[in-house]
Amino acid sequence: MSPVFGHGRLRLYLLKLLQESPRHGYEVIRLLQDRFLGVYSPSPGTIYPRLARLEEEGLVTHEVVAGKKVFTLTEAGRAELEARMDELAELEQEISDSVRDIAREVKEDVRDTVRSLREELTQMARDVRQSAKQEEHSAKDEFRRAKREQREAWREQKAEWQRHKHEWKHETERWQREWKRIWATGFTGPGSSAGDDRLGQLLAEFAEEVRGDAAGRQVTEETLAAAQDALYDAARRIRDALR
Missing domain, CATH: 1.10.10.10 (Winged helix-like DNA-binding domain superfamily/Winged helix DNA-binding domain)
Incomplete structure (x- = not known):
């Protein structure tokens, strides 16, 4: 009370x-x-x-x-x-003074609250702007870093691809020469006839043509199996023709 x-x-x-x-x-x-x-x-x-x-x-x-x-x-x-009129008059004066003091305190509290709220809102807005700038700078730095890493990865992949391409081309050319030599010399030599030489040349050209076709396609287990069956069949027919 x-x-x-x-x-x-x-x-x-x-x-x-x-x-x-x-x-x-x-x-x-x-x-x-x-x-x-x-x-x-x-x-x-x-x-x-x-x-x-x-x-x-x-x-x-x-x-x-x-x-x-x-x-x-x-x-x-x-x-x-x-x-008790005198006591009542004194009481009413005290109530008036008390209400006036209360009103002053409420006014001061409201003023302090408004000032504090304004300061908090100002600081909050400042913090939000600062945080937004930091996030923006961080996002830009992250984007630049990711872009640099992506360009570097692309360069490395391109260099690796060029290297494999060069090795594959060199290896293909070497094998083409080797296969041609093996097939050609397999049927030529001392005592061989002109027919033997011609057969070796045909087989060398056939092997080179097949390898050239295979180089431009994707070779799978199924295609290898089909090619193997075809080669076995061709070898049988060649042997029958040479008897």
Whole structure:
């Protein structure tokens, strides 16, 4: 409870409020909240027992209106209030001073809160801008780094491909020469006939043509198996023709 209402002064002020107009308990609570700018808000457990005690003392009476107890000051209540007018005037002056102090404190609190909020929002905006700049710089650096790494990877892949291409070409040419020599010399030599020489040349040209065709295609297990069957069949037919 507010110090203003120490030593039975809340009881006196309740008589003052009921002198102004008959009221029910909730109205009394709302009036006290409004007059103290919401800082002092008595609970029903504070107000209703005091109104009941005032009624027991014969200072107030009540009637039920629309399901609510409406309290009215009695003649005895008016008499007590009249006898305590000096004390009531002092109390009202204290309440006025208290409300003025409360209003000043609330105003200062609001001003401090607004100033603090403005500073926090300013700092927040500054932090957001700084974070955005840092993220932008970081993203740019990451993009440049990734681009450099990609170019380097492309250069390495290109160099590797060129190297393999050169090796493959060199190896192909070597094997073409070797196959041509093997097939040609396999049927020539001392005692060989012109027919043998011609057959060796034909077989060498056949082998070179097949290798050339195979170099431009993808060789799989299936194509190898088919080529092997074809070669076996060709070898059998050649042997039959030479008998």
